[in-house]
Amino acid sequence: MDKLNFIYPEIFTSLSIMSLLILGVFKKNSSSLINNLSVLSLVGALILILNYPLEINLNLFNGGYKIDYLSSYMKILTILSGIFILITSSKFLKVLKLFQIEYPILILSSILGMMVMISSNDLIVFYLGLELQSLALYVLASFNRDQIKSSEAGLKYFVLSALSSGLLLYGCSLIYGFSGSTNFDQISSAMIGDQYGLTFGIVFILVGLAFKISAVPFHMWAPDVYEGSPTSVTLFFAIAPKIAALTVFIRFLYVPFINVIDQWQIIIIFLSVASMIFGAVAAIGQKNLKRLIAYSSIGHMGYVLAGICTGTNQGVQSSVFYISIYLIMNLGFFSFLFMLKKDNKYYEDMDDLSGLSKNHPLIALSLLIILFSLAGIPPLAGFFAKFYIFKAVIDQSMYFLAILGLLSTVIAAFYYLRIVKIMYFDQEKIIYDKDYNLGLKLTLIASTIIILFYFIYPSKLIEIVSKIEIII
Amino acid sequence: MLAHSFFFYIFSFIAIFSAIMVTVSKNTVHSVFFLILDFISISCLFIMIGAEFLGMIMLIVYVGAVAVLFLFVVMMLNVAQQKKQWFSSIGSSKHIPIGVLISVIIFFELIIVIGGWKFKPNVSSSLMLSPNIGISNTHSIGNVLYTDYIHLFQLSGMILLVAMIGAIVLTFRKRLGLKKQNYFSQISRERSDSVELKDVPTNKGVDLDG
Numbered sequence: 001m002d003k004l005n006f007i008y009p010e011i012f013t014s015l016s017i018m019s020l021l022i023l024g025v026f027k028k029n030s031s032s033l034i035n036n037l038s039v040l041s042l043v044g045a046l047i048l049i050l051n052y053p054l055e056i057n058l059n060l061f062n063g064g065y066k067i068d069y070l071s072s073y074m075k076i077l078t079i080l081s082g083i084f085i086l087i088t089s090s091k092f093l094k095v096l097k098l099f100q101i102e103y104p105i106l107i108l109s110s111i112l113g114m115m116v117m118i119s120s121n122d123l124i125v126f127y128l129g130l131e132l133q134s135l136a137l138y139v140l141a142s143f144n145r146d147q148i149k150s151s152e153a154g155l156k157y158f159v160l161s162a163l164s165s166g167l168l169l170y171g172c173s174l175i176y177g178f179s180g181s182t183n184f185d186q187i188s189s190a191m192i193g194d195q196y197g198l199t200f201g202i203v204f205i206l207v208g209l210a211f212k213i214s215a216v217p218f219h220m221w222a223p224d225v226y227e228g229s230p231t232s233v234t235l236f237f238a239i240a241p242k243i244a245a246l247t248v249f250i251r252f253l254y255v256p257f258i259n260v261i262d263q264w265q266i267i268i269i270f271l272s273v274a275s276m277i278f279g280a281v282a283a284i285g286q287k288n289l290k291r292l293i294a295y296s297s298i299g300h301m302g303y304v305l306a307g308i309c310t311g312t313n314q315g316v317q318s319s320v321f322y323i324s325i326y327l328i329m330n331l332g333f334f335s336f337l338f339m340l341k342k343d344n345k346y347y348e349d350m351d352d353l354s355g356l357s358k359n360h361p362l363i364a365l366s367l368l369i370i371l372f373s374l375a376g377i378p379p380l381a382g383f384f385a386k387f388y389i390f391k392a393v394i395d396q397s398m399y400f401l402a403i404l405g406l407l408s409t410v411i412a413a414f415y416y417l418r419i420v421k422i423m424y425f426d427q428e429k430i431i432y433d434k435d436y437n438l439g440l441k442l443t444l445i446a447s448t449i450i451i452l453f454y455f456i457y458p459s460k461l462i463e464i465v466s467k468i469e470i471i472i
Numbered sequence: 473m474l475a476h477s478f479f480f481y482i483f484s485f486i487a488i489f490s491a492i493m494v495t496v497s498k499n500t501v502h503s504v505f506f507l508i509l510d511f512i513s514i515s516c517l518f519i520m521i522g523a524e525f526l527g528m529i530m531l532i533v534y535v536g537a538v539a540v541l542f543l544f545v546v547m548m549l550n551v552a553q554q555k556k557q558w559f560s561s562i563g564s565s566k567h568i569p570i571g572v573l574i575s576v577i578i579f580f581e582l583i584i585v586i587g588g589w590k591f592k593p594n595v596s597s598s599l600m601l602s603p604n605i606g607i608s609n610t611h612s613i614g615n616v617l618y619t620d621y622i623h624l625f626q627l628s629g630m631i632l633l634v635a636m637i638g639a640i641v642l643t644f645r646k647r648l649g650l651k652k653q654n655y656f657s658q659i660s661r662e663r664s665d666s667v668e669l670k671d672v673p674t675n676k677g678v679d680l681d682g
Binding site: 017021106124132139197 | 627
């Protein structure tokens with residue numbers, strides 16, 4: 001246990017969960033305090049990760065837990081998203097009278113589960129991390145329990161997620177049965193020839209993982225759950241679990257099963273193409289902005305999967321790069337949603353945006369930038385994200401996939417631009433309150449600036465991401 | 473040996489029979505009882521192969537806690553008597569073809585999987601592992617659970633903690649307008665807090681609010 005100091009971030013997070021829980025029980029009306037302390041403890045975990053050089057590569061707990069550049073980078077992304085979610089959503093929760101001590105604690109425990117998932121190098125560790133994060137997410141989805149839609153979202157997510165966990169466990173049992181180990185490295189050394197059993201195991205596990213990142217055809221839950229949950233939880237759903245599940249995707253496919261790439265590549269290509277096209281087409285008819293962002297996230301996951309299916313380091317790097325930009329864009333979009341408040345009511349329909357530019361020119365401008373970036377219009381950050389994905393795909397001569405991806409980008413641009421049209425050219429309707437709190441302003445401004453001025457200095461993030469080398 | 477296989481078949485038969493009865497019995501309470509019977513016979517099977525710890529845990533956790541909880545919920549919710557059997561009701565019978573199709577597909581997948589089974593080269597050596605006779609099952613589980621798998625053990629604890637928080641968040645309701653007795657403030661009450669002496673002038677009366 002001499003390497004225990006490398007899992008200090010996890011230990012610190014779990015200790016702060018427990019101590020904050022105790023504090024919340026004994027101190028009355030301490031919601032704000034606990035919220036701020038949770039942000040602080042996430043910052044602490046971030047510092048503990050950065051405390052060691054990120055380039056280390058070591059296995060802990062008999063190889064079941066891996067600390068390497070990929071895991072550290074993804075953990076930093078997850079923790080950053082957690083921090084921004086907590087600082088943007090406190091006002092929203094206060095208005096909805098949901099500002100309870102359990103909310104930040106559940107977010108923290110979900111992040112702990114994600115950190116375990118990200119570092120997992122073993123099927124059992126991975127599964128326990130997955131359950132820890134989903135269990136907190138079920139509760140968060142139905143956090144607004146007096147509203148029927150929120151309860152529906154929680155129940156729907158719970159039932160479908162339990163089903164996918166069942167499939168995933170079935171896949172795990174097949175892989176264990178045919179390779180004799182749950183450890184990724186040992187599975188990879190136990191691979192002899194192509195065995196049907198292992199292929200079936202991969203398929204079942206991919207089904208479970210695709211459910212978690214809501215890739216088509218396992219996306220049915222996403223629009224309802226996104227719409228029903230409180231908006232701050234929707235934001236969490238839209239980014240954090242996807243980062244964790246993407247890491248598991250990469251590690252699971254590239255460590256044990258990179259030699260049988262012909263077995264799983266076609267599955268990932270199908271998931272990717274279906275998600276890109278479905279995400280673009282189904283979003284066109286949506287009226288509710290949260291449903292729209294659900295379909296948009298389905299589409300974006302399609303692009304991420306397109307990077308993974310190449311089977312190269314470059315593809316993985318482009319996927320990781322894409323999800324980082326996706327995180328920034330979603331943070332901006334949702335902090336915009338938190339600003340649509342009037343008389344203690346939040347608006348989330350597309351019609352509520354009409355004529356927004358007349359009374360709120362600055363917010364409208366930043367939403368314009370975020371939407372253009374989501375649509376992938378140069379020279380914004382979203383364009384670069386898509387560019388690297390397509391570059392990685394074309395380098396592997398998968399022209400078909402690149403063409404379909406580009407086509408669905410064009411279709412998807414339609415609904416992003418329609419929001420811009422409603423915002424800038426329609427009759428003005430509602431004047432919203434302007435009492436934004438600091439975290440909200442900070443998040444919106446920061447994400448807009450990063451998206452807008454990314455092209456000036458694009459090499460830094462690429463440099464960071466290009467250190468991820470999963471295939472040696 | 474004969475007695476061993478005799479009991480094995482008895483318990484297996486009871487397990488399969490009661491598992492079928494869980495799904496087909498009309499009364500939900502009967503279903504739960506058959507579930508308990510199923511758990512008990514499976515734990516007997518566990519004990520027969522020498523896994524006495526798993527068998528006892530199965531009895532304690534599944535029969536003692538989970539199934540009894542089920543029983544309570546079923547009785548509380550008053551759904552004991554299902555009016556329509558779900559096989560014969562019109563609403564659900566149209567899903568049967570899809571269900572049958574999926575089951576057939578999974579069945580053939582299983583056949584393919586078992587047909588393609590190849591043993592690992594060194595699997596027979598691990599089958600021949602001679603267990604240490606001196607250490608009981610419980611001991612050997614403890615030996616790995618608290619050393620090699622300590623992180624998983626701790627993580628399961630966190631999962632249970634989150635489950636507990638979740639259950640409280642979703643069901644606990646603060647009751648408003650509740651009058652509580654505070655012993656400390658009752659005891660520490662002074663005479664001067666509640667009794668006020670006033671001089672009452674004749675024919676004037678007292679201003680009560682003042």
